[in-house]
Amino acid sequence: MEWLKIYWWIILIVLFGVFINTIKALNKLNFRGYLDKKKGTKPIPYQDDDDDDWPPTPKKN
Template identity: 50%
Template sequence: MDWLADYWWVILIILAGMLINGIKELSRVNVKRYLKNKPEIPPHRDNNAEWDDDDDWPKKKK
């Protein structure tokens, strides 16, 4: 880990470059065009619906 103490600034430059490139790519996104041409999302199907009737808890005896 001695190399980390000696070359911390290299890691900082790499992280700063990644941050700058991320901001550049996000600025290229055209939100209005995406929202206008947004793909249709299929309806959500609950996969647990068939098991909802089954009760795992024991029935209370009165």
């Protein structure tokens, strides 16, 4: 852990760079365009699965 005492500032610079790049990537996202495109798609209809793969439960006497 001696290297951590010596090179702590390099680790801090790398983390700061990751933080800045994340902010830049999030700013490039166009959530309004995504929401507009999502409004045009139709949802997948729910298909009712009547086939049960489970065996029937035994009746209690």
